[in-house]
Amino acid sequence: MKKQTIYLLFTLFIGVIVVAAVLGYYLLKNDKNDKHTLATELNIANWEDYFAEGVIEDFEAEYGISVNLDTYNDEEVILSLVQSDLGKYDFIVVSGLFVDKMKKLKLLAEIDLENIPNYSNIGAGFQNPSYDPNNQSSIPYLWGTTGLLVNNDYTKENEIGWQDLWDKEYVNHVRLLNDQREAMGASLKSLGHSINSEDKKQITEAANKLKEFNAKESFVDLDQGNDDVLTDKAWIAQTYSGDALELIDENPDRNLDYIIPEEGTVIWVDNMVIPRDAKNKYTAEIFINYLLRPEVSAKNASELWYANTNQAAEEYMDQEVLNDPKVYPPKKIIEKSEKFTPIGESQTIYNEVWEELFVQ
Amino acid sequence: MKEKTRLSLKIKLGLAITLVGIIPIIISATVSIGLARKTILDAKNESLQSIAEAKKSIIESLLYSNYVNTKLIAGKSTFESPDSSKDEIKEELVKINTIYPEYDDLSVVNLDGHVIASINYDYEGKWLEKDWFLEAKEGKTTISGAQTILDPFHTVIIFATPIIDENDKTRAILITQLPIDRVWASIEENVDRNSRFTILADENKRIIYHPSSEELFNTLPQGVNQYSQNKGGFFQTVQNGESLLVGYETFDDEFFSEMNWKIFVFEKESVVLKAISSLELSIIAASIGALIIAAVFGFRLGFQFLKPIKELKTAARNIGKGKLSFRANVKTHDEFSELAKIFNEMAEKIENLSKNLEKKVKQKTKELEEKNRVLKKSNAVMVGRELKMIKLKEEIDSLKQESKGKRE
Numbered sequence: 058m059k060k061q062t063i064y065l066l067f068t069l070f071i072g073v074i075v076v077a078a079v080l081g082y083y084l085l086k087n088d089k090n091d092k093h094t095l096a097t098e099l100n101i102a103n104w105e106d107y108f109a110e111g112v113i114e115d116f117e118a119e120y121g122i123s124v125n126l127d128t129y130n131d132e133e134v135i136l137s138l139v140q141s142d143l144g145k146y147d148f149i150v151v152s153g154l155f156v157d158k159m160k161k162l163k164l165l166a167e168i169d170l171e172n173i174p175n176y177s178n179i180g181a182g183f184q185n186p187s188y189d190p191n192n193q194s195s196i197p198y199l200w201g202t203t204g205l206l207v208n209n210d211y212t213k214e215n216e217i218g219w220q221d222l223w224d225k226e227y228v229n230h231v232r233l234l235n236d237q238r239e240a241m242g243a244s245l246k247s248l249g250h251s252i253n254s255e256d257k258k259q260i261t262e263a264a265n266k267l268k269e270f271n272a273k274e275s276f277v278d279l280d281q282g283n284d285d286v287l288t289d290k291a292w293i294a295q296t297y298s299g300d301a302l303e304l305i306d307e308n309p310d311r312n313l314d315y316i317i318p319e320e321g322t323v324i325w326v327d328n329m330v331i332p333r334d335a336k337n338k339y340t341a342e343i344f345i346n347y348l349l350r351p352e353v354s355a356k357n358a359s360e361l362w363y364a365n366t367n368q369a370a371e372e373y374m375d376q377e378v379l380n381d382p383k384v385y386p387p388k389k390i391i392e393k394s395e396k397f398t399p400i401g402e403s404q405t406i407y408n409e410v411w412e413e414l415f416v417q
Numbered sequence: 418m419k420e421k422t423r424l425s426l427k428i429k430l431g432l433a434i435t436l437v438g439i440i441p442i443i444i445s446a447t448v449s450i451g452l453a454r455k456t457i458l459d460a461k462n463e464s465l466q467s468i469a470e471a472k473k474s475i476i477e478s479l480l481y482s483n484y485v486n487t488k489l490i491a492g493k494s495t496f497e498s499p500d501s502s503k504d505e506i507k508e509e510l511v512k513i514n515t516i517y518p519e520y521d522d523l524s525v526v527n528l529d530g531h532v533i534a535s536i537n538y539d540y541e542g543k544w545l546e547k548d549w550f551l552e553a554k555e556g557k558t559t560i561s562g563a564q565t566i567l568d569p570f571h572t573v574i575i576f577a578t579p580i581i582d583e584n585d586k587t588r589a590i591l592i593t594q595l596p597i598d599r600v601w602a603s604i605e606e607n608v609d610r611n612s613r614f615t616i617l618a619d620e621n622k623r624i625i626y627h628p629s630s631e632e633l634f635n636t637l638p639q640g641v642n643q644y645s646q647n648k649g650g651f652f653q654t655v656q657n658g659e660s661l662l663v664g665y666e667t668f669d670d671e672f673f674s675e676m677n678w679k680i681f682v683f684e685k686e687s688v689v690l691k692a693i694s695s696l697e698l699s700i701i702a703a704s705i706g707a708l709i710i711a712a713v714f715g716f717r718l719g720f721q722f723l724k725p726i727k728e729l730k731t732a733a734r735n736i737g738k739g740k741l742s743f744r745a746n747v748k749t750h751d752e753f754s755e756l757a758k759i760f761n762e763m764a765e766k767i768e769n770l771s772k773n774l775e776k777k778v779k780q781k782t783k784e785l786e787e788k789n790r791v792l793k794k795s796n797a798v799m800v801g802r803e804l805k806m807i808k809l810k811e812e813i814d815s816l817k818q819e820s821k822g823k824r825e
Contacts, residue, residue: 137547
């Protein structure tokens, strides 16, 4: 009788454990399933005109997801927006320098590469960047250069370098990006210094050189600069390769050109990232995977005239774009060019000299 | 067959009585420990909430005084005058910083969001993108949430106030930056032991101050956020396998309501319980003492109950040995004494019976002895006669012999 009781209790005990384990497994499984359910809505933000036409619409049609797109012209703006609401966007695009900043501020979610099998399409040279080892929080999108949109009606054809911005003939018709690092970078490069200089003397020298411009008029945002060239208000504008090349392509009757200065320039890689508290992280990952499809990626790069980090997309790309040395600069130029890196505590010097340009 | 272990009734009874004593002791000990624990934890929780509230008040008053200071500083004539040069403004800012060294940086920013003069120029942010800057432009003195400056990495609270010129127009904005470390220093009293720590979270549930800098800017753990939805209170949570007691308060003063910060005071439960454990130990010690007493008394009671049985046992054994006059001496006035009385009566009867029997035996013996004596006497007479007869026979025989010889 006693033995029977013990057996009964033992059986009951085992039974309870088995039931708990099975229940637990299903609960966890369901939980996992929930995380892998597509949302009906995706809130994203990107630079202005940074998706080819139809790319978003195709995604919406294929997945039945409605995409809400906000755009920006200044990375500081999107940084501020994400900082004040970590769950506002599910997807944004920022440069490597900003990936670095946002990671330091813990603003980015870790990306689950298992949901992005097309990650393998990205060229090996663009994977595992120094600002984001193992692409923990960022996936390369497109890359390009900072250069000059010129109107050859007014400028000497193909002879423009950074130094020429200070040419007496041009100086009043130049637009520089209203971006501390880009404008300072142009000046530093014209002086033969690194765009990431942390030398106070070099920084001051570069800033003094920029004082020759009328800050309020000359330092403008990307669109304004390009517009000013189109409307003949300016002859030369510091701009990004794709934006310039697309504009040139759209205005074949104008004598416009995109020039990568001989001194070398800024090369940047834009990255797709997911803010840390994104509400639809899984859907954003599916969206990233979609953007990395060779055909989709090729469409983006070809229409936007930007160089592609997606190697598998090359065979689908517009040959004109793929073979354009202004999109894919020659090795000689690349070797002389640099990427922006954090400048540490020299940032305060940059802040000071930059602000001085606007407040005389 | 295995022989069953025999437990003497004495031990059985002792154990039974002890057990009956132990159960209430164990129950009362458990209840007291539970009650003590609950009482102390409740008191601790309430005190954690009070600490959170006290710290919150300190922070609020610190922020308020900086708010007032910023307003005061903005009234300096150097700032108000349109004739002041950039260098003069900077000089004034440096001077002010010596009076108010708590500020990391002081800046005067024009309405376009460009810095006219600053001591350190360490804020790179786009002023025109910030609500608190725009509100200051509208004439309101504002406090930013926690703002992070990347290089060098630090977090500040920014106060922005309009600088009004003599025509009552906003000329520029004065910005002061109070490092969050300063806020922290104000509440980090020495009483904070390792076991207790405080964290501050902003309106986005992000940690803006934590003793471990790695936790900075992380979102509040779910286990903390879900229990802290009220204005204030306390709860228990488990973080990294450690059970924690938490008291919290919200910055709900009208003045800071937009900041909506929350302050949390954590204390490791294990440390609190350690304090409780000495109390628990004394309860356990007292219980063990009570258990020993229960056992001693139990066994003594057991012995007492069994004393009459022992007495009866001795009596029975003695009577068995033949000491029929032996009597059981039981004075318990219960069933045992009745039993002893019956036993003694029985013994008495046996003794009496035995005594009568002896008397009869003696009498019979006496009678037999008498008969024996008479028999012995008659026997002697008979033997004497027989001997005389033998002698006579012998004499006859010898006479016969003599006469025979004479004839021959």
